[in-house]
Amino acid sequence: MLPTELFLEPASRHTTALLFGLAYAIVCAAVIWREHKRRQQFVAVESAASGSPACLVAYASQTGTAEEIALQAAQRLNLAGVSAHLTPLDALDLEMLQRCERALFIVSTYGEGNAPDNAAGFEARVMEATAGLPQLHCGVLALGDATYAEYCGFGRRLDEWLSATGAQALFPRIEVDRGNAEALGAWQQQLTHLAGSSDAPDWAAPAFESWQLQSRRLLNPGSTGSPLFEICLAPVLDDAPMWESGDLVQIQIPEDAARPRDYSVASLPEEGRVQLLVRLSQGKNGYVGKASGWLAQAPLGATVPLRLRPHRLFRLGGNAERPLILIGNGSGLAGLLGHLKARIAAGQTRNWLIYGERNAATDTLYHDELQGWLTSGHLQRLERVFSRDGNALRYVQDAIQQSANDLRRWVEEGAAIYVCGSLEGMAAGVDQALQAVLSEAEVNTLKLTGRYRRDVY
Numbered sequence: 213m214l215p216t217e218l219f220l221e222p223a224s225r226h227t228t229a230l231l232f233g234l235a236y237a238i239v240c241a242a243v244i245w246r247e248h249k250r251r252q253q254f255v256a257v258e259s260a261a262s263g264s265p266a267c268l269v270a271y272a273s274q275t276g277t278a279e280e281i282a283l284q285a286a287q288r289l290n291l292a293g294v295s296a297h298l299t300p301l302d303a304l305d306l307e308m309l310q311r312c313e314r315a316l317f318i319v320s321t322y323g324e325g326n327a328p329d330n331a332a333g334f335e336a337r338v339m340e341a342t343a344g345l346p347q348l349h350c351g352v353l354a355l356g357d358a359t360y361a362e363y364c365g366f367g368r369r370l371d372e373w374l375s376a377t378g379a380q381a382l383f384p385r386i387e388v389d390r391g392n393a394e395a396l397g398a399w400q401q402q403l404t405h406l407a408g409s410s411d412a413p414d415w416a417a418p419a420f421e422s423w424q425l426q427s428r429r430l431l432n433p434g435s436t437g438s439p440l441f442e443i444c445l446a447p448v449l450d451d452a453p454m455w456e457s458g459d460l461v462q463i464q465i466p467e468d469a470a471r472p473r474d475y476s477v478a479s480l481p482e483e484g485r486v487q488l489l490v491r492l493s494q495g496k497n498g499y500v501g502k503a504s505g506w507l508a509q510a511p512l513g514a515t516v517p518l519r520l521r522p523h524r525l526f527r528l529g530g531n532a533e534r535p536l537i538l539i540g541n542g543s544g545l546a547g548l549l550g551h552l553k554a555r556i557a558a559g560q561t562r563n564w565l566i567y568g569e570r571n572a573a574t575d576t577l578y579h580d581e582l583q584g585w586l587t588s589g590h591l592q593r594l595e596r597v598f599s600r601d602g603n604a605l606r607y608v609q610d611a612i613q614q615s616a617n618d619l620r621r622w623v624e625e626g627a628a629i630y631v632c633g634s635l636e637g638m639a640a641g642v643d644q645a646l647q648a649v650l651s652e653a654e655v656n657t658l659k660l661t662g663r664y665r666r667d668v669y
Contacts, residue, residue: 269318288403461474526666
């Protein structure tokens with residue numbers, strides 16, 4: 213049977229396209245207004261901190277939590293009459309710290325002790341210095357996940373470096389395991405002491421809302437890799453929250469509510485659902501991961517607590533009109549699909565996708581959609597890399613090296629690079645390949661200017 217849309221009269225097709233465009237415009241307007249209001253918050257903080265700030269509030273954030281806590285801390289200090297200046301850690305240098313007398317550092321750690329992308333340059337450039345900071349009085353709030361061996365690794369290294377420079381601690385380092393309320397309460401007590409007032413609310417993450425498991429589809433039947441599922445969830449309430457491509461959702465699985473899981477979103481708000489790519493975590497003796505196992509096996513119609521998490525460091529932001537190079541593997545395709553959909557809806561066609569999986573026969577994900585975008589011109593280049601096909605292993609970093617001239621040309625023309633997928637292996641390999649193609653200095657410049665962004669896990 214032929215698809216229904218083939219029988220639409222031209223006027224109906226035009227009407228459908230117009231309605232879709234109108235819906236997208238409404239969504240964009242809401243997102244722009246929300247981001248405008250948030251930017252006004254930052255401007256208010258920066259304006260209040262003009263001159264010589266009494267307190268520096270520096271953050272290192274991979275997925276946005278540390279940034280939000282830092283913003284609220286700076287706002288609270290300014291409202292109390294304590295001039296505060298909010299800044300990402302990478303924007304600081306040693307000279308700035310030597311001029312500063314008081315500072316708060318709100319920093320996260322991701323993976324096994326890694327610094328967030330907007331702090332990696334600070335660690336390599338500033339934390340190697342041995343110059344003293346005896347005039348600095350500072351406090352460190354370290355966010356992490358105690359299931360990792362290098363729990364709060366970057367926060368601890370920063371705190372130890374500050375101590376080695378002679379900086380004096382305003383309070384002992386506070387470590388927060390996955391949003392632990394008691395630790396955040398201790399942070400609020402210290403902030404209240406610094407602000408000299410207690411009339412501001414404690415920081416709290418957005419509340420979870422009920423979402424319903426709408427559909428589930430196995431994307432790689434017969435694969436030698438673990439099963440990969442497309443999971444779609446719909447809000448139980450009609451007024452679903454807004455999000456942007458690049459954002460995350462956090463899901464609170466019933467069997468392990470104390471440890472919410474983050475997933476990249478592959479859909480746009482106008483689709484009316486959250487679309488995820490979930491790899492079933494499997495181990496020895498029949499072990500199945502609690503979160504991925506629940507999502508892979510729960511009956512359709514089941515409800516689960518979910519909240520949207522802004523991932524500002526992986527949003528398109530100022531790169532929305534640049535050529536875009538998207539690189540990823542495995543379930544990382546979710547974050548890249550979200551960006552592709554947003555770009556296509558906005559009429560941006562300079563898109564290049566490099567995506568890696570295992571075998572072409574079983575792991576060619578979203579073939580029809582990607583080929584359709586390639587044929588229509590919405591996707592200018594598509595390179596699928598299958599590591600287990602052929603006599604030698606081949607990964608996305610190898611495709612980067614083989615397309616070196618074209619990649620350099622795209623970057624010279626202003627392209628931004630977004631990487632989504634596994635931290636171990638892929639992300640490190642891509643970083644090395646980009647440095648080989650462009651030079652280490654140019655890759656660092658792309659990071660500092662926001663043209664090289666990563667969502668890796």
